[in-house]
Amino acid sequence: MKILAIETSCDDTCSAVIEVKQNKEFRILSNTVSSQVKLHAKYGGVFPSLAKREHQKNLPIIVKKALKEAKNPKINLIAVTSGPGLEPCLWTGINFSKDLAKKTELPIVPVNHIEAHILANVIDKKPVFPAVCLIVSGGHTQIILMKKIGKYKILGETRDDAAGECFDKTARILELGYPGGPIISEKAAESKNKKLQIILPRPMLHQKNYDFSFSGLKTAVLYDFKKRSKKERKSKQYIQEMSAEIQQTIIDVLIKKTLKTAKDYRVKSIILSGGVAANKELRKQFLTAINNQHSKIILSLPDEKLCTDNAAMVAVAGYFNWQKKKNWKEIEANANLRISDEL
Ligand code: KG4
Ligand code: ZN
Numbered sequence: 001m002k003i004l005a006i007e008t009s010c011d012d013t014c015s016a017v018i019e020v021k022q023n024k025e026f027r028i029l030s031n032t033v034s035s036q037v038k039l040h041a042k043y044g045g046v047f048p049s050l051a052k053r054e055h056q057k058n059l060p061i062i063v064k065k066a067l068k069e070a071k072n073p074k075i076n077l078i079a080v081t082s083g084p085g086l087e088p089c090l091w092t093g094i095n096f097s098k099d100l101a102k103k104t105e106l107p108i109v110p111v112n113h114i115e116a117h118i119l120a121n122v123i124d125k126k127p128v129f130p131a132v133c134l135i136v137s138g139g140h141t142q143i144i145l146m147k148k149i150g151k152y153k154i155l156g157e158t159r160d161d162a163a164g165e166c167f168d169k170t171a172r173i174l175e176l177g178y179p180g181g182p183i184i185s186e187k188a189a190e191s192k193n194k195k196l197q198i199i200l201p202r203p204m205l206h207q208k209n210y211d212f213s214f215s216g217l218k219t220a221v222l223y224d225f226k227k228r229s230k231k232e233r234k235s236k237q238y239i240q241e242m243s244a245e246i247q248q249t250i251i252d253v254l255i256k257k258t259l260k261t262a263k264d265y266r267v268k269s270i271i272l273s274g275g276v277a278a279n280k281e282l283r284k285q286f287l288t289a290i291n292n293q294h295s296k297i298i299l300s301l302p303d304e305k306l307c308t309d310n311a312a313m314v315a316v317a318g319y320f321n322w323q324k325k326k327n328w329k330e331i332e333a334n335a336n337l338r339i340s341d342e343l
């Protein structure tokens with residue numbers, strides 16, 4: 001079967017076509033993303049009404065492109081993200097998909113964006129359960145217990161900013177642009193020494209729960225930044241060292257909390273997902289930390305391109321929802337949808 005998917009929950013207009021083979025393996029036939037990054041860069045974050053307008057403009061073009069790249073196959077199902085995300089953006093994708101479903105007389109299925117991020121991991125490999133999923137994106141930071149596909153329990157989450165949001169906000173303080181994650185990691189990679197001895201707090205690192213807090217980190221960066229002279233703030237040394245410390249702080253907290261959860265729940269695998277999971281240093285240090293523990297836990301990492309928002313992951317999640325239920329009637333946007341909620 002072939003699935004056409006549409007994803008417009010935030011600032012990327014995405015469409016993809018995947019094939020589900022007889023043996024239940026997935027093949028991505030196309031996966032197109034139209035990024036609005038440049039448009040939102042001047043606001044240092046996503047501007048919802050602007051994002052909605054861009055989705056409306058881009059959707060017909062992107063869907064056509066996805067179908068063309070897939071060589072215009074016969075589609076059997078349409079999958080669309082219904083939440084969580086920015087409500088006006090979600091509705092744009094849903095309304096577009098509903099119109100298309102009506103015109104083509106194809107069935108349509110809603111998808112939870114968070115579940116789609118997690119299922120980016122099953123595109124090219126078989127998941128091992130039980131698993132602990134760490135979802136780290138611009139909007140979410142959650143630790144989720146996954147017993148099987150479709151069965152999730154949130155064990156912990158951020159009490160304030162998401163990890164990606166922390167990268168974005170601290171990059172804004174350092175006047176590095178948006179989105180912050182890739183820029184901070186690039187600057188951090190250039191850092192060679194620790195002349196300035198910047199040390200940021202690792203929030204909630206030693207607490208017994210599985211929650212996170214990143215807003216204090218942003219405040220600590222702001223204090224340090226304000227303390228410096230204008231010349232020092234702009235210096236390569238400062239930007240590189242501060243970026244390295246921001247990245248390392250976030251990595252330390254994410255790894256320590258996830259490994260603790262994995263141990264407490266005696267899971268067989270750890271599944272990473274979301275935009276921040278594209279971070280090379282996080283990926284590398286996660287592997288090292290697991291090896292250092294001599295643990296048999298398997299680490300599942302999606303391809304870097306499948307970490308950030310895309311519609312191939314939505315198509316895969318759509319497939320599993322379709323397996324569960326065939327007649328999805330009223331699809332509505334739910335900006336605050338949780339992974340444990342019914343769609
Ligand atoms: O999953 P995603 O594309 O969108 C949401 O659902 O939020 O994640 C976007 C977030 C942004 O905050 C961005 O700064 C972060 O992921 N990000 C990264 C990297 N690439 C994207 N953070 C750290 N390192 C990266 N390489
Ligand atoms: Zn996302």
